Amino acid sequence: MKKILLLLFSFSLFSCFDEEQEKKDVVEKNQYLNQNSVTVVIPISLWNGKIGEKIREKFAAPITGLHECESVFTLMPIHTNYLPSDAKASRNILIVSSNFKNQTTLVKNKFANNQNVFTIQGKNEDMLLNQLQNSGKEIMNTFYNSEINLVLQKINVNSNLKKQVAKQFSVDIQIPSEYKKGLQGENFLWLRKEVGSGFNNMLIYTASFSALYNQKALVTNSMFMRNQVAKKYVLGKTNGSYMITEQAYYPSFHTTEIQKNLAYEMRGNWEFHNDFMTGPYVNFAIRDNKRKRFIIIDGFAYNPVHSKKNLLFEMEAIIKSTKIL
Structure with a gap:
């Protein structure tokens, strides 16, 4: 009798599993x-x-x-x-x-x-x-x-990274568990996630009001700040190579809002000085009135084989979760 009950229970479990798997397959196949x-x-x-x-x-x-x-x-x-x-x-x-x-x-x-x-x-x-x-x-x-x-x-938050970012930059960000810590500096943190043939990367750093508002040249100053940080931290495989903002095209730039804070959004492509790597980026400078600074989060994707659309969108979503503490 116990064996029969065990068999029935096992069959029930497998039936439930099959039903859940079937539902999952339906979701995945629904375009x-x-x-x-x-x-x-x-x-x-x-x-x-x-x-x-x-x-x-x-x-x-x-x-x-x-x-x-x-x-x-x-x-x-x-x-x-x-x-x-x-x-x-x-x-x-x-x-x-x-x-x-x-x-x-x-x-x-x-x-x-x-x-x-x-x-x-x-x-x-x-x-x-x-x-x-x-x-x-x-x-x-x-x-x-x-x-x-x-x-x-849908994000399963990396609680350790979330605490570290909060301590280092006084902001709260929903960082997925797949992201790991890369390079770290006094005013800099590099987060990255492996995606197939490449990586999703997010750089977090700060800038004073005067750094971006100098002569009211917001776009030029934002590009200059991005290039300075990348030259210091994002280095290529060959000697003297580092990431720069693509020079052939001017980035798009407009004012937006993130969690009720003024922000500047910049989009374009990155490339490497003295190297051939390239890809898209989205850069948000979020105004922190309390500390008279900008929290800058730069998401850039590298995936030479696959589409970058969803990679960039994920990083944009993460950045838009940013709350000033």
């Missing part, structure tokens, strides 16, 4: 759940016209700083009012339809958790284009921030 994807429910006539062009222009624009042509969002168009069950699991859904009303609405968690469903309605093509123009930025930011938050929710 609508891919990171930074948007399901677009739209009539094919609108998708092939000006409306579709505008959607692709706004949501599938190339990512700044990547030499490879990779878009911010991967668009998954559905040309019917009926949403397949796989598509209902999408985190980001944009519905475009002709209607007597001209409006844009948002419904959260309509079919699944952590979901944003935007519906754009308009009487005609011009009205739909107007709604897209007026609401595009809000929709884009909502989808993007939702993806950032999802990355942060």
